Amino acid sequence: MPEKQLMKGNEALAEAAIRAGLKGYFGYPITPQSELLEYLSRHLIDRGGEFIQAESEVAAINMVYGAAGCGKRVMTSTSSPGYSLMQEAISYIACGELPCLLVNVVRGGPGLGTIQPSQGDYFQAVKGGGHGDYRLIVLAPNSVQEMADFVFKGFDLADQYRNPVLILADGALGQMMEPVTFPDYNPEDNLVDHSDWATQGKPASRGPNVITTLHLEADKMEAVNLKLQEKYRTIMANEVMIESIQTEDADLVLVAYGLTSRIAHKAVELARNDGLKVGLLRPKTLFPFPSQHLAVLADQVTSMMVVEMSAGQMVEDVRLAVNGKVPVYFQGRMGGVIPQPDELLKRIHQVYSSSSTQVNS
Amino acid sequence: MEGVQCDYLSELDVVWDRSETLTEKPFHYCPGCGHSVMNRLLMEVVQELGIQDKTIGVAPVGCAVFMYHYMDIDMQEAAHGRASAVATGIKRILPDRFVFSYQGDGDLAAIGTAETIHTVNRGENIIMLFINNGIYGMTGGQMAPTTLKGSITSTTSSGREYDRHGYPLDITPLISQLPGASYVTRQSVDTAKAVRKTKKALTKAFQFHMNGGEGVCFLEIVSNCPSGWKMTPIESNEWLQDHVFNHYPLGDIKPFPK
Ligand SMILES: Cc1ncc(C[n+]2csc(CCOP(=O)(O)OP(=O)(O)O)c2C)c(N)n1
Ligand code: SF4
Numbered sequence: 001m002p003e004k005q006l007m008k009g010n011e012a013l014a015e016a017a018i019r020a021g022l023k024g025y026f027g028y029p030i031t032p033q034s035e036l037l038e039y040l041s042r043h044l045i046d047r048g049g050e051f052i053q054a055e056s057e058v059a060a061i062n063m064v065y066g067a068a069g070c071g072k073r074v075m076t077s078t079s080s081p082g083y084s085l086m087q088e089a090i091s092y093i094a095c096g097e098l099p100c101l102l103v104n105v106v107r108g109g110p111g112l113g114t115i116q117p118s119q120g121d122y123f124q125a126v127k128g129g130g131h132g133d134y135r136l137i138v139l140a141p142n143s144v145q146e147m148a149d150f151v152f153k154g155f156d157l158a159d160q161y162r163n164p165v166l167i168l169a170d171g172a173l174g175q176m177m178e179p180v181t182f183p184d185y186n187p188e189d190n191l192v193d194h195s196d197w198a199t200q201g202k203p204a205s206r207g208p209n210v211i212t213t214l215h216l217e218a219d220k221m222e223a224v225n226l227k228l229q230e231k232y233r234t235i236m237a238n239e240v241m242i243e244s245i246q247t248e249d250a251d252l253v254l255v256a257y258g259l260t261s262r263i264a265h266k267a268v269e270l271a272r273n274d275g276l277k278v279g280l281l282r283p284k285t286l287f288p289f290p291s292q293h294l295a296v297l298a299d300q301v302t303s304m305m306v307v308e309m310s311a312g313q314m315v316e317d318v319r320l321a322v323n324g325k326v327p328v329y330f331q332g333r334m335g336g337v338i339p340q341p342d343e344l345l346k347r348i349h350q351v352y353s354s355s356s357t358q359v360n361s
Numbered sequence: 362m363e364g365v366q367c368d369y370l371s372e373l374d375v376v377w378d379r380s381e382t383l384t385e386k387p388f389h390y391c392p393g394c395g396h397s398v399m400n401r402l403l404m405e406v407v408q409e410l411g412i413q414d415k416t417i418g419v420a421p422v423g424c425a426v427f428m429y430h431y432m433d434i435d436m437q438e439a440a441h442g443r444a445s446a447v448a449t450g451i452k453r454i455l456p457d458r459f460v461f462s463y464q465g466d467g468d469l470a471a472i473g474t475a476e477t478i479h480t481v482n483r484g485e486n487i488i489m490l491f492i493n494n495g496i497y498g499m500t501g502g503q504m505a506p507t508t509l510k511g512s513i514t515s516t517t518s519s520g521r522e523y524d525r526h527g528y529p530l531d532i533t534p535l536i537s538q539l540p541g542a543s544y545v546t547r548q549s550v551d552t553a554k555a556v557r558k559t560k561k562a563l564t565k566a567f568q569f570h571m572n573g574g575e576g577v578c579f580l581e582i583v584s585n586c587p588s589g590w591k592m593t594p595i596e597s598n599e600w601l602q603d604h605v606f607n608h609y610p611l612g613d614i615k616p617f618p619k
Pocket of ligand 1: 422424425441465466467468469492494496497498500505
């Protein structure tokens with residue numbers, strides 16, 4: 001039986017990456033993710049990987065590009081301003097279909113902002129972020145345990161789809177300590193052979209492997225795009241992950257991911273104590289987004305309420321999925337403020353009564 | 362040679378041929394451009410040293426962006442300015458491979474200056490090739506960090522002025538100051554003799570890493586851009602000899618460690 005350890009989210013993520021067979025880490029310090037970089041600086045080299053503290057996030061992500069192009073498991077981690085700096089190369093990585101793991105331990109913005117937790121980078125994470133039509137697979141953990149679990153899942157998905165995977169966490173998940181158990185995972189059993197496309201040195205038996213994202217003729221570039229879109233559709237069909245809490249009989253369903261899903265969960269418990277039929281749907285994958293699940297729920301409930309630490313970003317995707325069938329309310333805090341269960345409960349009571357009057361009238 | 366239909370040729374000895382490490386794709390470079398010579402030289406050296414299966418190259422954004430079409434080796438195309446970071450990533454993951462980056466002056470000494478300095482400063486075991494033609498060739502002839510005083514470009518229509526545009530950035534001597542640089546040289550490809558010297562320097566650089574040498578081998582090639590300079594190839598080489606080499610003097614700046 002694997003034993004439980006008490007760890008910070010950032011450190012659990014770093015330890016999981018080593019256990020997942022990490023061969024290269026390239027990063028730059030920024031709060032609130034620095035423990036990740038520090039942990040890997042202490043442990044990765046002794047356990048079979050390369051570590052570089054780069055001169056900038058721009059350099060770090062371009063090192064990831066080069067290293068991922070060799071077909072080995074590599075990653076970087078950063079927080080919001082650093083993630084913004086990486087966008088050009090992430091677009092190249094997505095277009096070049098290079099498998100790798102990215103981590104954004106989000107802090108409050110815009111600008112230099114605050115080191116307090118936030119979910120204000122949702123648009124950037126799931127809609128692209130850099131230039132051109134591309135998508136990352138975006139995983140949203142809500143516990144230290146999932147900070148670890150999603151690393152294994154993330155590397156497996158990255159290898160399977162030849163697509164960069166982003167773990168979208170936040171400062172609180174990175175910093176808080178919780179018990180974590182590492183699964184039995186042997187990287188050797190899960191590695192994918194990338195030698196057919198990766199740049200590893202050209203043997204006489206094959207032509208050169210070239211990683212490029214330049215296709216000057218419009219029809220060739222469109223063909224690249226069509227292939228990417230086809231892959232994204234497969235991912236959307238197969239890889240949605242959700243957690244559903246007391247939605248079966250719910251009139252009102254909260255939708256929240258990451259840290260806010262835990263606060264929303266608490267608010268659901270409080271509301272149930274008050275006799276209100278409230279549930280929670282938590283997307284674990286933000287891309288692919290659980291639009292189907294939400295569309296089905298929309299036929300059952302009288303309203304939904306999205307909770308985010310942002311001005312309202314994921315709420316747009318929920319509204320698209322629900323397509324006007326029921327009202328979708330929003331409750332959010334910004335700038336690093338974490339919403340509290342009692343403020344959610346208050347809003348739940350308001351929404352619940354107004355929705356039921358709507359339905360009754 | 363494929364495509365050549367003269368029967369009498371078969372009776373003669375082949376004295377010159379395309380390196381096997383070059384693909385059959387014709388170069389897209391303008392006639393007389395130094396990039397052509399450097400692309401060919403690189404592949405000649407890789408072939409002569411027998412390291413085609415162990416060499417991985419990184420192409421820049423600039424006129425040499427398509428060099429992977431011509432080189433029959435595994436290659437990656439980097440974002441503008443980031444070739445040395447990409448090469449770092451490759452070399453750290455595959456330390457027994459020989460990795461080179463190839464960049465123009467805008468790529469290496471403007472947008473990628475930080476990556477250039479820090480790749481050298483870490484002493485990565487790679488070869489960095491720097492093609493200094495004093496202009497942004499690919500984007501149509503704008504001022505480069507290395508453009509000399511008075512030079513007319515599409516963004517310095519009355520010539521580069523120091524007080525307005527700053528000074529030509531002479532980055533190679535700066536690079537040579539860094540302990541991570543093991544070999545720093547400045548060469549050219551404007552004459553047959555210069556080409557031979559450059560080839561020798563390049564060969565020594567690869568051999569240095571093949572023999573376990575550590576640190577960056579940095580080779581600047583002071584080159585031409587006939588199209589951007591609006592000169593014939595011959596005029597552009599004469600211009601190099603008469604006006605450019607005195608500003609960027611040729612020769613070894615930091616010899617190999619003893
Ligand atoms: C981020 C980014 N900025 C600008 C460009 C446009 N661009 C392409 S090549 C180039 C300059 C190339 O000049 P140089 O590096 O000197 O190489 P040369 O073409 O002269 O060989 C620029 C500015 C780009 N591709 N990407
Ligand atoms: S534009 Fe200049 S640098 Fe580019 S290929 Fe032509 S001559 Fe060479």
